[in-house]
Amino acid sequence: MTLDKGCCASICQSFFEYATPKILVIRSKRVGTVNRLIQAVIIAYVIGYVCVLKRGYQDTDSVISSVTTKVKGVALTNTSDLGLRVWDVADYIIPPQEESSFFVLTNMIITANQTQSRCPEVPGPNSNCSSDRDCTPGLKDVRGNGVQTGNCVNYSDSVKTCEVLAWCPLEVNVDPPVPPMLADAENFTVLIKNNIRYPKFNFNKRNILPHINKTYLTHCIFNATTDPDCPIFSLKYIVSAAQEDFQTMAVMGGVMGIQIRWDCDLDMPASWCKPRYTFRRLDNKDPENNVAPGYNFRFAKFYRTADDVEVRTLIKGFGIRFDVMVFGKAGKFSIVPMLLNIGAGLALLGLVTVVCDWVVLTFMKKRHQYKEEKFSYVDDYGLLSETAE
């Protein structure tokens, strides 16, 4: 019991102890200056760079986004096949709605009145033939248009190709028309509605900012300098802003990125949190290492004739796909990252002692005096002999 008491008393006593390191103060202009300089650099770094520039005192969150788009405009084409024809939004937006992307048809190769039947394959290394022996019944060439029947037939007066079972007549392997059929597409406009959320901070915002009224929205067009808050974009402007030419891009199609960056400092008023729009071409223009340049896909409209035969119009549609890419980071004051950064900054202050000690003990005239004052020595020579201590 007495032991317990004594032990308890000793713990109590040590509980009220305060251990502070003994300090040697060197009064020297040189060392003092080095000391203060390094301290100043570290403090400036912690405050200036980590806190102000990088906002190290903030917790961050990534954006969650929802996008809807609505394209407007009409285009006129005049071809020998179709005659004068007007194209509206239900014709040139395919599919009619997507999640955060929209495709605008700008050019086409139309193959009308295809039916399931037999016809000569388009000439090519795998389809040219001189007799039936060159054709394999049932062969489905990955790059072909149908299933070979095994017959070698006349494609034209001079060329014979293997007959295929396919949607005939086949699409002719030609380059897309220049200028593009829907050259008018450059005048189309698109309204982009973007709603974002930073879930960690329960913060929502829309790209149609509160100060924008209905009247402004009915006639405005986005312009980075004059109308940076208008959510209605001219397609030509988007493409130009990415240093591309709309008419050139429209021929073979392509992919454009509409980048919406929401970088928000949520310690500031919410109205400072605004979207920034930038535009970038996403597909490869470089003709060198490029297969299937541009952007196109095939789709068909299916009809049925009076005698119940299925007929389709195959369209190889070239166009520009606009991907709306929303990204950004929001920061808000939080105690953990702040203390993390301050703690690391304080630890860096420990570096000051290391550097100054090195200066003092290496370069100063009175270094031996300092050494004597700073260090005391205890030797443990006994240890060398007593191995089983």
Add this chain to the structure above:
Amino acid sequence: MTLDKGCCASICQSFFEYATPKILVIRSKRVGTVNRLIQAVIIAYVIGYVCVLKRGYQDTDSVISSVTTKVKGVALTNTSDLGLRVWDVADYIIPPQEESSFFVLTNMIITANQTQSRCPEVPGPNSNCSSDRDCTPGLKDVRGNGVQTGNCVNYSDSVKTCEVLAWCPLEVNVDPPVPPMLADAENFTVLIKNNIRYPKFNFNKRNILPHINKTYLTHCIFNATTDPDCPIFSLKYIVSAAQEDFQTMAVMGGVMGIQIRWDCDLDMPASWCKPRYTFRRLDNKDPENNVAPGYNFRFAKFYRTADDVEVRTLIKGFGIRFDVMVFGKAGKFSIVPMLLNIGAGLALLGLVTVVCDWVVLTFMKKRHQYKEEKFSYVDDYGLLSETAE
């Protein structure tokens, strides 16, 4: 050589040296209490807040997700144009499949039997005219429906508008029907299958949890309190949970977010990692700063008449787009963030000395005694005169 030996010996000696700061222990209840209090606060913060609450010892990863959806239900409409008509999933889901979103048609303005022809433009500031001189042949107004021919024709008995080449008859500029045509859509159900992956931890999970069996899945409907694990949702429930009224929203359409949050502590059993569903309206209801409120898009069904004329039925479809948004963070014990946080915490303990020293040397009665004990001084007055030291 002797120098080398001496140098080596000196390095060896210093290798076996251990430098520990000399400590002044102040036995004082006051300072001791301040000291222990601050230490306790910092340790409590490091352990309690950083480790337990924020799980600072964990490495984190963001979720990768895949979503499929399947809507079920039939709706009945009875209009003068279409008569009694049943709508099933192939009619009201457009496009038939999307990646992580689905659109349910709830209301429509149908313009049947459009053909490429000429007709008077819908009245408006840019299309009203009194004579042919007000109309510009070839003008394609972005907000118009076609290409002006240059003629000014009767739209009605009292109004004359410019004639356009377009898909005629034009869609009439009316408000969508109230109540919405597919009011029955509120009873539709949707099965959402969500598969997530945390690539850094090679962790996969599905929202159909292991304990759920097939029988339960065939009849359950999600309810936040009674059936929180059922992946089948009633559309009406989703909209209600976001404090919206389905029938009101169905008239003009809108965008709903189905948020699936996967916050997983992977140091715990995998079965604790469960999805949490929340629902939020994403588009702007506020009529003030809103252009094109709700959500709608135009699409068409193309037909061909017996005499090969292309005819289309244009549908301005209003409806609710449901975006399935999956987010979340997984944490798992990792040595780097743990040591980072502990290191920063230890560095903060250095603050204790700063604060206590300030208390001791400023407020204590015996502060001069402490100062004398704690600090030793070396002066370097020679430095001031010797500039070329």
Add this chain to the structure above:
Amino acid sequence: MTLDKGCCASICQSFFEYATPKILVIRSKRVGTVNRLIQAVIIAYVIGYVCVLKRGYQDTDSVISSVTTKVKGVALTNTSDLGLRVWDVADYIIPPQEESSFFVLTNMIITANQTQSRCPEVPGPNSNCSSDRDCTPGLKDVRGNGVQTGNCVNYSDSVKTCEVLAWCPLEVNVDPPVPPMLADAENFTVLIKNNIRYPKFNFNKRNILPHINKTYLTHCIFNATTDPDCPIFSLKYIVSAAQEDFQTMAVMGGVMGIQIRWDCDLDMPASWCKPRYTFRRLDNKDPENNVAPGYNFRFAKFYRTADDVEVRTLIKGFGIRFDVMVFGKAGKFSIVPMLLNIGAGLALLGLVTVVCDWVVLTFMKKRHQYKEEKFSYVDDYGLLSETAE
């Protein structure tokens, strides 16, 4: 004024002071070894693990990505309903384009010539009836195909079901055909073009790497070992790489993930930043807790007969949806995370003193001597009596 001067002088003096802790050096092999060992471990950890392995000196960014896909191939089916029929890309890709995903139709249940009319519901617990009283006019069963008319009619010779207004004839509730109709789909190929961006570092890259030329791209097929850079994939290879059998999966459909991982160390040459492709099945194969296994959806082709009746062909399409999932992290040298990690590492070095002091003062023979040398004591006994100090 003299006070100010004195105060100023005192501040000036303390400005040029350098405070360094007084150190007790213990020359002992044992303690020295413990000391150096712990130091070595901590330094090795900071350098080896944090810097080299985890690249703690780098700032990181997440990837922004854009994907386009193009599928090629033809398939042949021979059914009693359709006869010999060739399927090409416009037939089996639905919808024709999506943002970062594509769906390949592999199996179907086709219900042709549906019109809006009345027919007996498919037998089931909610639709079987014995008399008209069992049927409720206007009832829209969520799992049914139409709206009940209230009549109980013959479904077959033995079964009576409620009559419904629906698209009739109804789809028969059968299992999808085995083998799948478009079994040829395994030979289809898909070209995936992926463009990524790390916005923080303004770094863009494409998955068609600069050293790849056009000739290679026209004939290459991806293979993890022989052609790891080819962006053209065989569908069969993708499914096999995920340890699945294509023909089995094609029957009921499913969801495949094509994961493209871009882990880039941007301190290294940009050419080292390469995509890694992995493949994983995303939907649940497990038949236990699975409702609606596989992946299918219904879509329809709409026709109009000569007498203007709308007719549709309903297709319940089973198939494989391929989700292209792009993820990755890029790191680049940055001063903030480096100093954060170094600071935390230095703070950990403070642990050395704690451990070594404990060793010295507990286990060493001469521990009392060390204690005396290391610690000095000041007592503040007055404090106990003077409460109002």
